Amino acid sequence: MNRIKTVNDFNFKNKTALLRVDYNVPVNKQHIITDDTRIQYSIPTIKKILSENGKIILISHFGRPKKKYDKNFSLKFLVPYLYKKLKVPINFSKSCIGEETNKKVNELKNGEILLLENIRFYKEEEERNENFAFELSKYGDIYVNDAFGVSHRLHTSTTVLPKFFGKKKCIGLLMKKEIQFLNKFISGTGNKPITILLGGAKIISKIKVIENLINFSNHLLIGGGMSYPFIKIKGGKIGNSIIENDKNIEKTLKNILDKYQNSNNRLHLPKDILIAKYYDNKTKTKIVPINSIPNEWMGLDLGPNSIKYFSKIIEKSKTILWNGPVGVFELSNFSLGTKSIAKIIVETTKKGAFSLVGGGDTIAALKMEGLDKKISYLSTGGGAMLESLKGEILPGIKEII
Known part of the structure; x- marks a missing residue:
């Protein structure tokens, strides 16, 4: 644990954090969240970055879509929820890479959040695709993994993307807690x-x-x-x-x-x-x-x-x-x-x-x-x-x- 950098080892002033979270939360038929534990646990990491006048680009998956767009698996339903919790502007990109995303990233201001669309709409996510990871890496200065729930999976956003950030990568506070508490048993x-x-x-x-x-x-x-x-x-x-x-x-x-x-x-x-x-x-x-x-x-x-x-x-x-x-x-x-x-x-x-x-x-x-x-x-x-x-x-x- 001592060898792993956390968000506390970085100052995010004027920096963009590419933050991998696990917002694969259970919802009902109206897409109302029935258990927000995973999101709640990620809030301290988000607040730490925003408090230092940083920007955040959120990467997450939701469900098991068939590697293409499906409105039933869109992450857009999270926008009002996140705004209610954080009281900061929550922007949304209908894609994870490409012209629209580039424009949204360039428009992002300090203290704001950009939520990218479900990364599992891209087949490259489960292929450990380096080109896809490289395109994503362009959007951030520091990579942060706070998605413990998917850290056992060999996916692009968890195991390939960090390689493009050299020493500018770390875990979030949720991940830190998981490691510390599980270590009591391990x-x-x-x-x-x-x-x-x-x-x-x-x-x-x-x-x-x-x-x-x-x-x-x-x-x-x-x-x-x-x-x-x-x-x-x-x-x-x-x-x-x-x-x-x-x-x-x-x-x-x-x-x-x-x-x-x-x-x-x-x-x-x-x-x-x-x-x-x-x-x-x-x-x-x-x-x-x-x-x-x-x-x-x-x-x-x-x-x-x-x-x-x-x-x-x-x-x-x-x-x-x-x-x-x-x-x-x-x-x-x-x-x-x-x-x-x-x-x-x-x-x-x-x-x-x-x-x-x-x-x-x-x-x-x-x-x-x-x-x-x-x-x-x-x-x-x-x-x-x-x-x-x-x-x-x-x-x-x-x-x-």
Whole structure:
């Protein structure tokens, strides 16, 4: 972290900052923003630059357009929102490069912002295109990456564009926070006990996270669909519960179980589970030991003993990370486990623990209970967070160092 320059290392007076942000925010059918966390977290960086009488050109993507203009994915809806938040002129360019953009850039005054159109309208963004990056680089004096949520992607605006700025490149304050807070877990420097809870459906994307973090954490809790492969390897019956069949995964998970569950007592799996035959709120449910799920039934939420077991570990923790719900929380029948985990993390945070939550579904679960403001920090990048937790420097950060 000490090797990475931040916006605090530059004075932006009479300078133009080419600022990569992640404004890929959720919206409703009327294009009204339903969660502005990512934008809110970028405001301190913007205000720092503007306070020094600098100019800002914002680069962002939105959604997954088919690499051409689509009004449904235009960033123009952000203009009134940004003006309301910042109370400075927000100009908009219908393109990212070309004559119109050149004109808008030349007209930009100190203390103003120019928002470029969705950069994913250009196929060059995902091609790591040097010519496209060079054209963009002409617009700024200093490159700033404050888009943690896309810093794991090998895209032009995050990994090629910085190369044209020499030493005049840095990260924003949002990115700085993400790196600092995640480092508590990656390096094990957080106050102990350090507890990490991983849930969600797919284990394949989190195996390297488990292998890396289990060495730095005091407790690693595994819930949701991620727990069933472990149970199967241990000889338990998992019925029709979600599982990824992969021999390489099984071998890795067996090694993890042998090394950590028995002797070190770092790895913790659920004790009991709420099961059903179907994904709906009207289906019959029952609670069984997690290693005794009958055929045709599937595990869909933590059972009461599992909730108590996990909660006791969490409430004694000083540093907590949570990624991935522990049940099908979208359905009320299977939401108690996830709600209970959210509440105990909030209660432990109130008592002085540091809590970090990341991943779209996990944050959505917090918001459903109105608890998102009671967590120490909400990570702005699910995929980027997981890649960081593997102990790897993200490509978008590596290009700033």
